Amino acid sequence: MDTLALVWHAVIAYIDTYVHNFGVGIAYFFTIKNVLTVFAGVAIGTFFGAVPGMTITMSVALVMPFTFNLEPLTAISLLLAVYVGAIYGGSISAILLNTPGTPAAACTCMDGFALSQKGQAAKALQMANWASCVGDLTSTTIVILICPLLGSAALYFNSPEYFALVLFSVTIIGGLSGQSMVKGLIAGALGFLVAMVGMDPFTGLGRFDFGSLELTKGFSFVPLLIGLFAIPEVILQLNRSRQMDGQARINVVEAHSKADKNLSWVEFKGSFRHMVRGGIVGLILGLIPGLGATPASFVSYERARRNSPHPELFGKGSLEGVAAAESGNNGVNGATLVPLLTLGIPGDVITAVMLGAFMIFDLKPGPMLFVEHIDLIFGLFCALIMCDVALRVVGVIFIRYAEKIATGIPTSIIFPAILILCVFGSYSINNSLFDIFIMVTFGVAGYFMGLFEIPTVPFLIAFVLAPMLEKGLRRSLTISGGDPTILLSPIAIVFYVLTILAVISLTRGFLSRIKE
Numbered sequence: 001m002d003t004l005a006l007v008w009h010a011v012i013a014y015i016d017t018y019v020h021n022f023g024v025g026i027a028y029f030f031t032i033k034n035v036l037t038v039f040a041g042v043a044i045g046t047f048f049g050a051v052p053g054m055t056i057t058m059s060v061a062l063v064m065p066f067t068f069n070l071e072p073l074t075a076i077s078l079l080l081a082v083y084v085g086a087i088y089g090g091s092i093s094a095i096l097l098n099t100p101g102t103p104a105a106a107c108t109c110m111d112g113f114a115l116s117q118k119g120q121a122a123k124a125l126q127m128a129n130w131a132s133c134v135g136d137l138t139s140t141t142i143v144i145l146i147c148p149l150l151g152s153a154a155l156y157f158n159s160p161e162y163f164a165l166v167l168f169s170v171t172i173i174g175g176l177s178g179q180s181m182v183k184g185l186i187a188g189a190l191g192f193l194v195a196m197v198g199m200d201p202f203t204g205l206g207r208f209d210f211g212s213l214e215l216t217k218g219f220s221f222v223p224l225l226i227g228l229f230a231i232p233e234v235i236l237q238l239n240r241s242r243q244m245d246g247q248a249r250i251n252v253v254e255a256h257s258k259a260d261k262n263l264s265w266v267e268f269k270g271s272f273r274h275m276v277r278g279g280i281v282g283l284i285l286g287l288i289p290g291l292g293a294t295p296a297s298f299v300s301y302e303r304a305r306r307n308s309p310h311p312e313l314f315g316k317g318s319l320e321g322v323a324a325a326e327s328g329n330n331g332v333n334g335a336t337l338v339p340l341l342t343l344g345i346p347g348d349v350i351t352a353v354m355l356g357a358f359m360i361f362d363l364k365p366g367p368m369l370f371v372e373h374i375d376l377i378f379g380l381f382c383a384l385i386m387c388d389v390a391l392r393v394v395g396v397i398f399i400r401y402a403e404k405i406a407t408g409i410p411t412s413i414i415f416p417a418i419l420i421l422c423v424f425g426s427y428s429i430n431n432s433l434f435d436i437f438i439m440v441t442f443g444v445a446g447y448f449m450g451l452f453e454i455p456t457v458p459f460l461i462a463f464v465l466a467p468m469l470e471k472g473l474r475r476s477l478t479i480s481g482g483d484p485t486i487l488l489s490p491i492a493i494v495f496y497v498l499t500i501l502a503v504i505s506l507t508r509g510f511l512s513r514i515k516e
Contacts, residue, residue: 018148025378029073029386037074038383041081042390046398048082049089049105051414052097056104056293057229059086060353062418064222065425072361073376077383079357083350084136084333084387087293088395091128091326095121104293104329107301111314111321118317122399126263127319128326129395131275133388135327136334138279139286140384143334148377150342154367157343159479160487163472164495166465169345170458171499171506172288183454191462192469194219201467202474214434221356223426223438224463228456229349230422231443236450237415263319271323274304278324282331286347287338293329300328334384340365341377344468349457352464 041063048059063082067075090105095112108128115124157165170188197208198218209215278300285296304324305314314321336347337354344366346352358365363373370377426439446456473487480486 021148021374021378022381024375025380025382028375029077029379029382034074034077034383035386037070037078038081038386039390039394041078042085042387042394043398045082045085045087046089046092046391046394047085049086050092050398051089052093052100054086055229055233056083056086056090057349057353058233058418059083060350061222061225061230062421062425064225064353064357065428067357068360068428072358072363073379073383075361076354076357076380077386079354080333080380080383081387081390084330084391085394087330087333088129088132088326088391089398091132091322092125092398095124095128095322104297104332105325106294107297107325107329108322110301111316111318111325114315114317115319115322120261120317122261123263123267123319124322125399127267127271127322129392129399130263130268131271131278131323131326132330132395133392134272134275135279135282136330136391137385137388138276138327139283139331140334140381140388142280142283143338143384144381147338147341147381148370150338151367151370151377154342155371157367157491158489159472159476160489161491161495162344163469163476163487164492164499165343165345166469166472168495168499168502169339170462170465170469171502183452184458187449187454187456188458188462191459192466194224194459195463195466201471202478214432219438219442220426220430220432220435221359221464223435224442225353225356225460226422226426227439227442228446228460230418231439232447232450232456234415234419234422235443235447267319271320274300274308274320274324275327277303277307278327279331282328282333283335286332286335288347293332296332297325297329300324300331333387337380337384341369341380342367346461346464349460352461355464 044063045059048054048062049056060079060082063078067078070078087104090100091108091112094100094105094108095116098109098113098116100106100109112124112128115121171185195218197215199205199216200207206216278296281300281303282293282296285299286293301314301321301324304320305311308314308318308320310318310320332348336351339345339347340351340354344355344364346355355365363369363376422439423436426435427433449456449459476486477484
């Protein structure tokens with residue numbers, strides 16, 4: 001009985017603390033400035049996501065330079081809102097053009113465009129909006145409940161455990177970010193090499209800076225990010241628009257009746273379970289580093305097809321298919337924040353960008369963030385919930401003008417404008433022409449990496465994680481006086497075993513693809 005009483009009191013104390021912290025987060029977040037920022041971010045993200053060729057990473061990267069003069073909560077909420085909006089926005093062009101605005105919306109094309117060709121484009125767009133909101137809200141609710149618990153558990157991580165965890169994360173992400181495991185690992189190694197440029201964090205001596213004062217602090221994160229992801233895409237899209245006369249083509253079949261225009265309650269109710277399940281699938285896959293929204297949408301879609309009373313309709317214009325795909329890819333949104341907030345490890349390229357934003361504001365994600373900045377953590381939880389509200393409101397407005405958003409602006413105009421934003425964003429950080437040089441250099445590098453099919457995602461994540469890996473290793477060896485056995489703590493060994501298993505699994509998959 002004494003044990004049960006202790007457990008009961010511990011649970012009550014945790015709930016009391018949780019409710020108090022949530023109240024602090026509500027008071028911290030809910031200001032007119034923060035709410036309007038979230039709505040603006042969702043609108044910007046939805047617009048960018050609806051433009052074919054605009055990736056989610058590019059959308060977030062373009063907005064990031066405008067966050068430096070904002071408060072940390074406002075700035076990170078803006079990036080989250082753009083992220084959420086961009087994933088949803090990809091469904092607009094997927095349904096109308098059969099061209100996913102973002103890779104995460106690729107699965108939506110299968111049923112969304114088929115519905116559009118039947119004159120039910122408006123209905124498909126409404127279902128995509130509802131599914132995005134429900135899937136994201138389902139995932140976010142669970143994340144809000146489990147994230148503080150995981151943050152408390154992460155307090156047991158020290159330098160050896162962080163070294164092992166980062167090593168495991170880089171291995172997973174390097175192997176999953178492309179068809180070739182070797183190319184993924186090469187990209188990761190290049191990212192580590194570039195991260196070594198600058199001042200040694202322990203000795204203060206310069207490394208690989210070639211006597212350049214500008215490189216003393218290493219490569220600036222935002223110009224590198226913009227160059228690596230935005231510039232190559234701008235070049236590719238400009239070439240493509242020149243071949244297509246700069247204008248996307250659209251041929252939406254008119255609705256035959258009012259029933260084709262509006263989503264009915266019966267149709268919404270019939271797809272609701274797929275939305276909730278898709279949110280849970282997105283949550284699970286979002287917690288695994290390197291997977292992200294695209295696999296989540298396909299897994300959710302396949303689960304829905306197997307459990308549907310009408311599986312034969314999938315791929316031919318099924319509202320259930322649209323609901324499953326969109327809830328799956330949006331369910332990833334909150335989940336990718338869990339490893340970032342609790343361990344300081346980005347789960348995908350977007351959260352790697354978020355990690356860069358935290359660093360800019362001198363905030364270090366990890367278990368201590370739950371101790372030192374609990375108001376920020378719960379403020380971000382409130383921002384995630386508000387993103388769902390904004391997504392519903394903005395989505396209703398955007399659906400009315402979906403055709404114009406997807407095709408109204410020629411790519412021959414929008415991408416040169418984006419190029420100007422890239423230059424402005426890179427320069428404005430430090431008012432330095434050298435940052436523009438960094439942007440151009442990594443833009444060219446990113447373009448050639450694309451030509452040789454070397455993925456840029458493991459490069460960026462390795463660049464972000466390299467300081468953590470180095471500090472974990474060198475600090476551990478310093479504490480132990482050079483004894484490497486300090487790296488063999490029980491938790492670290494678990495991650496070493498997982499790393500070995502991951503390498504074996506990825507190698508087998510790579511060899512099987514070669515045989516095929």
